[in-house]
Amino acid sequence: MRHVWVDVSAGVAGDMLLGALLDAGASLDAVQRAVDAVVAGAVAVEVRTVTRAGMRATKADVRMLVDDPPHRDWRTVRAMLHGAALADRVRRDALAVFGRLADAEAHAHGIDAEDVHFHEVGALDSIADVVGVCAALDDLGVESLSAGEVALGSGTVRMAHGRIAVPGPAVVELSRGWRVRGDGPGELTTPTGMALVVTLAQACEDLPALTLETSGSGAGTRDTAGRPNLTRVLVGSRTGAAPTASGQTGVVLEANVDDLDPRLWPGVLAALLGAGAQDAWLAPIAMKKGRPAHVLTVLGTPETAPRLRSVVHAQTSTIGLRQTTVEKHALPRTWAPVDVDGRTVRIKVSHERGAVVRATPEFEDVAAAAAATGRPTVDVLAAAGAAAVAGGLVPGARVPSDDSGQEVSRPHQAHDHDHPHPGHDHAGQHDHDHAEEHP
Structure with a gap:
């Protein structure tokens, strides 16, 4: 299972997490394509190398290409995401993150979530941060994510509604059930950053046992002496019990x-x-x-x-x-992609002692492929099952491995042989629901 652990001991913002994932090897082109699918031609995601308290990091910047309204409500953002040509996982994750933000803002202001206006959080750069992070995780092939204790900060900060204490009400609401601490002056964690962590992470935990593959550091705007203003990610294969493992x-x-x-x-x-x-x-x-x-x-x-x-x-x-x-108690599982009429359908492969126990098409992928191709869902489901069998994903078969003989979390692609294919947080610690971005 390819896992990402997020080090948020110095805080987190949307652009910082995006920068860390790009620094860890996520494709900038994949991120830009996903952002363009939602807000075509409106923003450009750019990266540069910086230092924070002497530590090298990647700074992700979202450059505006058009004028942007001051805010968008949850209905508008949701419609934009539903209407975009995004990978199913990217759309699902981005909707979940903004949904959590809407619920938190609704609780903070005593209104219904449908009536939430995101202020600057609904602006193009924040949409780019959220969609960009979700696309970067998808591009890295991440199957699970966890994060450590979050530094929130202290003092006061100016928001659209005036000056308030840190952590702000939205961050407090998003932090329910998570380990947090103050750990320094100023706003160290923004609502967008916190929403990304608590929505996408399956657990709040210290660094788990990993076979480390790569890592990345994402920088905030401020460079504070003696305290690297960074969010870090560690990417690797879990060597201990994963969240879906037995016991x-x-x-x-x-x-x-x-x-x-x-x-x-x-x-x-x-x-x-x-x-x-x-x-x-x-x-x-x-x-x-x-x-x-x-x-x-x-x-x-x-x-x-x-x-x-x-x-x-x-x-x-x-x-x-x-x-x-x-x-x-659950069997270990992994995913294998198969192709049905040019659409990718993931096969969930449960296994035990190196042998396949069951291989089942992911129904959300099947439904999306059926909608895209116009074929009946039952036919796509059957085609995906046949492609899994053709690819050797049958009970008793060995779990696919790479050339080194290690089990892989994304086995080789099996093709459907029955059907031919058709011919930002820009602030060091400030989010975009704040008027004062650069303290």
Whole structure:
């Protein structure tokens, strides 16, 4: 499993994380293409080498090519992402990050998330930061991500609504369930940076056991003596138990709900998955006095449990829930891409002792390929399954390996033989919801 651990001990902002991933080897062209898919011809992502307190790093800059309105609301940003020609994972991750930001801002201002105006966070450079980070992770082939304790800062900062204490209300809300500390004057972590970390990371943990492949450092604008203003990433293969491996500790949250409009349930489940739930589901029950109801069940980790509880209370009518610690046992898994009519469909390969146990097409990829090609979903599903078999992904077969004989997290591509292919955070520690960007 290719894993990224993010060192946020000096804080994090969107442009700093983007710079770190580009420094670690993510393709600038891939990032620019993804950004152009959302805001074509509006911004250029540029990189330069800088030093911060004597340490070399990459500074990611987003240069404006057009005039930009002062803010966009969540509906507008969401429509832009849905309408863009992005890889499915990049779109899903970017939507989740902005969704978390909208929820945090809504809580801070006491309004509905749909009514949130992102101020400068909805501006082109912040959209480029979020989409760029998601595209960089996809380009690096990252399958899991975790981060350490976050330095938030202290003092005060000027925002669009005036001067407030650090950490600001949005960062505080986003930090629920995460290990944080003050650790220095000024704003060290921005809302965009925090939203990227808590949305995309599966765990808050110290550096896990990795076979290190590469690393990268992303710089903020300020150069503070004695304190490198950097966000770092370490990229490698996990050598210990990964989040999906056997024998991991999990948390199950449950609530019985009998008074929620059933039309709201799909949004509740989507919000929970966007907040880091590993799974979320409903089961019909009959409660006291024969009232029909549902049991909402959410599977998460000890680290994600606090924010998942917050989502349940915010999105449903329940006033209480049950929490149980469980031990999860799951087969190791990896992904193998196959081609169906020119579209990539990932095959989830579960394995044990080096042998394939099951190979299943990822349904989201199947649905996206069906929509793009116009073929019935059932036909694409069958074609992807046939391509997996043709590529040797059958029970009992060896898990694909590279030339060195090591198991790989992205096995070689298997082709569908049945169907021919058709002919920023620019501030050192300031985000774009702040009027004062360069202290």
